[in-house]
């Protein structure tokens with residue numbers, strides 16, 4: 265699946281990443297990930313990736329933990 269990410273620099277050191285598309289428009293690789301993202305706040309604006317959230321620990325994912333498909337993060341200007 266492809267996730268479009270827009271990098272936003274608010275100040276010299278503060279950078280945040282915004283999902284280019286919202287959840288409804290995003291083409292999820294599988295229903296499980298779609299469900300996970302809607303239940304857990306899985307998008308990290310700091311990292312710019314979807315994350316597996318365990319308590320306060322965010323682990324960014326490059327592959328879907330449910331179906332194994334690669335998640336491509338494509339930056340958009």
Ligand SMILES: [Zn+2]
Pocket residue numbers: 292293294295297328329330331332333
């Ligand atoms: Zn998947």
